[in-house]
């Protein structure tokens with residue numbers, strides 16, 4: 113989603129701001145802009161890529177030693193130049209007096225806009241952001257820090273902002289509430305960004321601001337104030353995790369690179385795992401796990417599907433009643449609360465706004481225990497849960513999640529077996545067998561990745577379709593859902609997934625010779641049932657594309673195309689079966705010529721509601 117970069121230095125900071133924006137491109141955006149304070153505020157904005165903005169800036173010889181920059185993913189107002197950030201405010205202090213960039217949503221912007229319009233402020237955009245610029249201008253009392261502290265108390269919603277002022281050329285003020293914002297410390301220069309990745313190569317000394325913080329960024333140092341305006345010290349951390357993440361290596365796209373990184377990502381996620389012990393999840397895990405009698409999973413998108421898969425594991429292996437709910441639904445309803453249910457929040461970034469809000473709501477409702485499954489150690493979600501398991505997928509840049517999903521599944525499997533063991537449902541022998549299976553998983557994944565040429569052959573046919581159905585049963589129904597999501601996200605083909613037994617209750621009406629039906633066919637207890645469902649499709653002329661386990665005796669025939677997977681991998685089979693679906697989506701998108709890493713309308717860390 114939107115990205116913020118800000119800098120105050122002695123040198124020209126425009127290259128740093130633009131480099132920061134490029135590093136944030138992976139989050140997805142529809143427009144971008146940069147502004148500097150150099151004898152007045154100047155800006156350049158574009159609805160094209162950052163590279164285009166850079167060309168524009170080079171041509172105009174734009175330079176300055178304090179500035180702010182932004183990649184926007186529109187929530188209020190179309191992706192258009194006048195809506196791109198930075199937004200400026202002119203008024204009683206003169207032309208272009210205040211400049212603002214903003215991530216998130218100002219919920220009370222309409223009433224503030226009406227008030228400011230009545231005072232004569234002119235609005236150039238349809239964004240909620242512009243009210244912040246005019247409000248700071250209107251409230252300005254000669255000190256930008258004090259003014260921003262006052263202004264943020266009037267704003268409701270979730271936001272991170274960076275603000276600067278024509279009259280205070282060596283200062284940028286940042287503030288966060290509900291959206292991430294970090295400070296980067298340099299030597300005689302300091303920075304702001306929405307994500308440490310933006311500053312990779314500039315500084316690795318990072319301060320993670322806390323909810324309600326306002327920061328005064330100057331060349332000689334930074335001062336941080338909490339929500340009560342008290343000056344506070346926040347510790348800087350050395351953040352090096354991102355170096356190299358942007359290097360594509362031999363791959364054409366980050367998504368392809370990340371699909372092929374999965375064996376490594378799972379190996380890293382399993383590092384140090386010698387058995388299924390509570391300590392893996394935090395010091396208090398043994399005590400917490402001993403008190404729970406159910407599990408409530410909250411997540412969005414792909415993470416929701418990893419949660420759905422975990423439900424099958426948690427109920428059948430650990431014997432724990434498990435509910436899975438989309439976070440944006442849960443946060444607005446009145447659920448019947450079992451305070452002893454463990455809240456499990458799942459998010460790649462750990463900053464997903466809906467999931468964070470659902471976690472907060474669950475705590476307000478009286479849930480006592482929570483755990484985050486997350487890929488970013490410093491994220492809000494990890495800070496706000498009692499326990500955590502960090503996946504070690506490494507930075508995921510492709511908008512369509514791949515390695516984050518399989519490492520989440522790995523973490524959730526560890527959680528399941530740990531709970532099963534504590535509840536006396538895992539023998540020592542089974543524990544050893546499951547550990548062996550986990551350790552062999554990266555190798556098994558390599559043999560699935562070797563199927564890529566066969567998947568490419570299918571992708572040619574899929575690229576000409578506008579619809580596809582995905583079928584799975586049991587543990588692999590969420591995998592069918594994830595396969596359909598991947599295909600729609602990046603190839604824009606309409607894809608739906610159904611539990612195969614549901615076909616006859618409706619979707620069978622869609623099946624014709626034009627409809628490719630992707631079937632996830634592990635050789636598990638449901639295989640015979642699934643074969644009957646496949647017959648139902650064939651009888652209506654549907655074209656089956658089946659990913660069948662090597663030992664499942666499903667072979668190709670007219671209208672039945674089969675790619676043979678390795679032998680059935682038991683409970684961990686979903687982790688293998690999702691990989692060819694990722695490859696199918698990737699190669700279909702490639703054949704259709706879409707922007708694989710930055711699909712239209714989508715963004716990476718979904719930090720707005």
Ligand code: HGA
Nearest residue numbers: 113114185187188215216
């Ligand atoms: N509401 C602002 C910023 C949107 C945002 O943070 N997206 O991730 C706008 O629409 O410009």
